[in-house]
Amino acid sequence: MPKFIEKQYKSIINKNKIIDHWFWTRYSINPYNGCQFGCIYCDARSDHYHMPEDFENEILVKTNVGPMLDQRISRARTFLPDVVGIGGVTDSYQPAEKKFGNTRAILEVLAKHRYPVHLITKSTLVLRDLPLLEEIAQQTWCTVSVTITTTDLEKSILLEKFAPSPAKRLDVLRQIKAEAPHVQTGALLIPLIPVLCDDPVEVEALFTAVKQTNADYLMFGGAMTLRNRQADWFLQQLQHARPDVYEQYAGLYEFTPDARTYDGRYVPANEYMQAQHKHLFALSQKHQLPHRIKRYIPDDWRKTNYRIAERMLNVVFERQMLGQSWETLFWAAQNIQNLKEPLEAVADRGELGRIKNVRGHIKTRIEKILDEIDREDA
Template sequence: MANDSPTNPIQSHKGRGAVSNLAGRFVDQVSTRESDGWQLEPEVPERLETVALAEKAKTIIATNKSPDLPFSQSINPYRGCEHGCIYCYARPAHAYMDLSPGLDFETRLFYKPNAATLLEQALRKKNYQCSPIALGSNTDPYQPLEKDKQITRQILETLQRHQHPLTIITKSQLILRDLPLLTEMAQDNLVHVAVSVTTLSNELKRKLEPRTAGPAARLRTIEALGSAGIPTAVMAAPMIPALNDMELESILASAAEAGAIYAAYILLRLPFEVAPLFRQWLAEHYPERAEHVMSLVQQSRGGQDYQSEFGQRQRGTGVFAQLLQQRFRVSCRKLGLNERKLALDCNRFFLPPQPGDQQSLF
């Protein structure tokens, strides 16, 4: 299928992360925009509006057997993400819909209005086995679209009704909308939240994650969650060599001071189309250090932009990756992070009776 979206010109758009609509890997033909020399003034880029489309999902719980992921099942209420984080490893999924993992990923969003209904049906299957469900494993469940659609809220209400455990990872203050509900679930040991803090620099945040909450707002979110008794982690991710890796200790210390009791980190991942998109972004925003950043990335990925093997994709290999891991461990030990293991309660799960259900005789 031909892709009518031009791959050029490469330039930044206010409030957007990607600097092009790079064609997905399944597209056979692409069109490009070339100058014929007659245009005297550069074109003013049109404002990129966000379009939200309903997707009638057939299933809602995704399962995985990845040994380096801390969950076996997850729910993603949305496809695409308006936050616009240039490094997002979920970007390549848009290629399966003949859309660009670049700007399309940030502006052509899909929501699942039947998510709660599908979840209810899945939980009532006779062979269902309860284990914590992860929200936010792909795109942020509290991205701006959630304020209007409230798909994540409906999922939370369904899980609470069934006393089902879950984990959440987000960059958004919008999670505080659901603080009363999450507090109740935490009292029953049913929820754990991780807040992603990539940088403490507002300038870098605006370029790297243009439509996300600022660093100070995320730390306040950690504080509010922790004060409510909700076990809260900081996710220092991704760590990008020569761009934000020098902030690792500061991020962990600030989060611990705010009330985080757990921490994790991930080395920058650049699967499929994310690698060329990230290279374009570097050339646009940090041309003076682009070569150095990618050199360190490749030193940590066996000479490539990315390695997908389990056990390596999250942490990398080589001297830089080993040093980053050592720094993380030392900081956590000094700050008292990760001192106790979190084990959510799966024994509370039950199925409320529905009209027509056979009642117990005892």
């Protein structure tokens, strides 16, 4: 039985210095620390996140989350409505939510202040809040991403023992599309689990299953990461359940088998990653399933900034996946969406080149996009 520890935190919402260009989140909230789903590959087990050591059995429950969030947003001088990511580290609809209702309380406050929301979950409990999510979507923007790493039940039980089955998660996508039509929803094939879940036939089966739900996207990005205590835990479980696969991991991640602490790679070599991503891009095209989430576009002075940054960051994503140069374009886009004024005003002054990383062909392309937007809006 899990142990719930209620704890008052000093803050409930984090504002990121830059917007996440995969999930479009400016802010982040995790209603719980620790996760009852106990996925053995979860990166939240690593030292980076400072989670309880008994990750799936000791759950820290943040108290007073609704009033704290309401007060923070009401008093914030530097906040503008933008996407709040909920459950990016641990699942916001894990079973604890039935008892404590933190996620529901957070959503009610965000709806009150008209903040857009991106939820990431494996849980069927998200269906409880569909009317509220639909309300947020109609007000501003709402996206629900359901993580599905495999359609194989036996593998899912090994990897995600306490999470709902892949079939139930696929049904979540179907129900959202049917009952909350303004909510954008899709699947996350994140992470791709090497060896166990990267068979081309199995991966295509996942694409087929997601397509049949009428989902808006299937996003992928990167193979499973391994580091410090998360790596130790995952490899311990893998060695016990699948010693044959453990040996393959030793080669793929270049670690010393049976070492006291993990000494291998964070991700597999580029050759493996790029081959997988090329296959995923091909499947995305074949099944006509977008691999990117349509971003929130505010209806204020940031509108053009975000529209242009979205185009640029979509290119960045593909370059990252294929091992191509992306850094300059990435920072140009981030600097544009962090401007304190409309991009049109900067362009009218002839000062696009003063934005850091906006130069050469990037500057020329932005000028063309601005012209296209002018024609579209005319």
